[in-house]
Amino acid sequence: MTTSSETGCAPGTVITGKWHHSQYVVERLLGSGANGSVYLVRRRGQEQRYALKMGYDTLELQSEINVLKALNRQFTKPYFIEADDAMEAGLEAAFYVMRYVEGVQLRQFIRVRGREWLGLIGLKLLERLSSLHRLGYVFGDLKPENVLVSPYGSVELIDFGGVSAEGKSVKQFTEWYDRGYWNAGSRTGDEAYDLFSFAVMCIHLLDEKSLREASAQLPQVRGVHDLEAVVRKCPHIKPYAAWLSRALRGGFANSREAMNAWKRGVYARPLPTIKRTPRWLRRSFVLSLLLMGAALYLFLAT
Numbered sequence: 001m002t003t004s005s006e007t008g009c010a011p012g013t014v015i016t017g018k019w020h021h022s023q024y025v026v027e028r029l030l031g032s033g034a035n036g037s038v039y040l041v042r043r044r045g046q047e048q049r050y051a052l053k054m055g056y057d058t059l060e061l062q063s064e065i066n067v068l069k070a071l072n073r074q075f076t077k078p079y080f081i082e083a084d085d086a087m088e089a090g091l092e093a094a095f096y097v098m099r100y101v102e103g104v105q106l107r108q109f110i111r112v113r114g115r116e117w118l119g120l121i122g123l124k125l126l127e128r129l130s131s132l133h134r135l136g137y138v139f140g141d142l143k144p145e146n147v148l149v150s151p152y153g154s155v156e157l158i159d160f161g162g163v164s165a166e167g168k169s170v171k172q173f174t175e176w177y178d179r180g181y182w183n184a185g186s187r188t189g190d191e192a193y194d195l196f197s198f199a200v201m202c203i204h205l206l207d208e209k210s211l212r213e214a215s216a217q218l219p220q221v222r223g224v225h226d227l228e229a230v231v232r233k234c235p236h237i238k239p240y241a242a243w244l245s246r247a248l249r250g251g252f253a254n255s256r257e258a259m260n261a262w263k264r265g266v267y268a269r270p271l272p273t274i275k276r277t278p279r280w281l282r283r284s285f286v287l288s289l290l291l292m293g294a295a296l297y298l299f300l301a302t
C-alpha cells in the first residue's frame, strides 16, 4: 500500500481524520526522519499552528503519543492534541497532532548567538529532562537536532521516538552521544544515560573538532578518559569542566541534582543580555569607514 507519508503532502493538502473528522491544512514539510514526516499545519478555518506527524509504523507512533500524553498531564500547555488515521484520495496513514515548537536547532542557535548562551540553554534543557525523568521515562536519543530553541532562549525537546521507560533498553541512540559507544556503561535507560548524552552534546557544541578526534580512537580503547582529555584541553569548556566530568562518570544521583549543580556551578555566571551586533550592521560600519577614508583622501589630495 502506498501511504501519503511516502508520497509526501504538498502545501495546501487537507488532511482529514477518519475518526474525529478534524481537518488540517498543510503549510509545509518541517522534516522527515526514520519514523515519518512532520508537517506544519493549521486546523482548517483557524490560525493556530500545529506539527502533524504522519508515520510509517503505527506502533512507533503510539509509543510517541503515550509520552506526549504523559507530558500533557504535567504541563498546562498541551504537547499532544489528537491522533487519527488520514484518508486522502485512496492513501492511508496514521498521524498525530502535537504542539508546534517554533525555533531553530540547538547547534544553529549556539552558532549564531554565541557559546555563552549554553549556560541558560543547558539549564532549561536539564529542566525538561528532569520533568521527563519524573514521569519514569528516559529520552534516549538526546542530540542537538532534537533540541529546538526559540529566539528568546526557551527550549523544547522534539522527537520522542527514542523515549523508553526507565530500566528498559534505550530504543534509539546516535553514536557520539551514546554511553555504550564510549565504553562508559550500558544502554539501559537511566537518568545518567541522558546526562551522559547531555555532556557529550555540550562538548560537541563547544569544541566539535576535538570531539571528532577523540571519537576516531579504536572502539576497544575509546573511553571517558578521551572525553575528559577534551574537557581539560579546550579553554571554552573550562567553566563546564567539573560538571561535565561528573556527568560523564555517572556521578549525579539524578537529573534534579545535576540541574541544581548546573545552576550553581555553570549558570551562576552573568547572563548574555547584549545581543551580538548583526553581521550586516558590522559590514555597513566597515563600509562607511572605508567611504569616509576615501572621501578624506580625495579632500586632502585636491
Ligand SMILES: Nc1ncnc2c1ncn2[C@@H]1O[C@H](COP(=O)(O)OP(=O)(O)OP(=O)(O)O)[C@@H](O)[C@H]1O
Pocket: 030, 031, 032, 033, 034, 035, 036, 037, 038, 051, 098, 099, 100, 101, 102, 145, 158, 159, 160, 161
Ligand atoms: N513539534 C515539532 N515542532 C516543530 N518541528 C518539529 C516538531 N517535531 C518534529 N519537528 C521537525 O520535524 C523533523 C522530523 O521529526 P522527527 O525527528 O520527530 O522525525 P523522526 O522520523 O522521528 O526522525 P529521526 O529519524 O530523527 O528519529 C525534526 O527534525 C524537526 O525539524
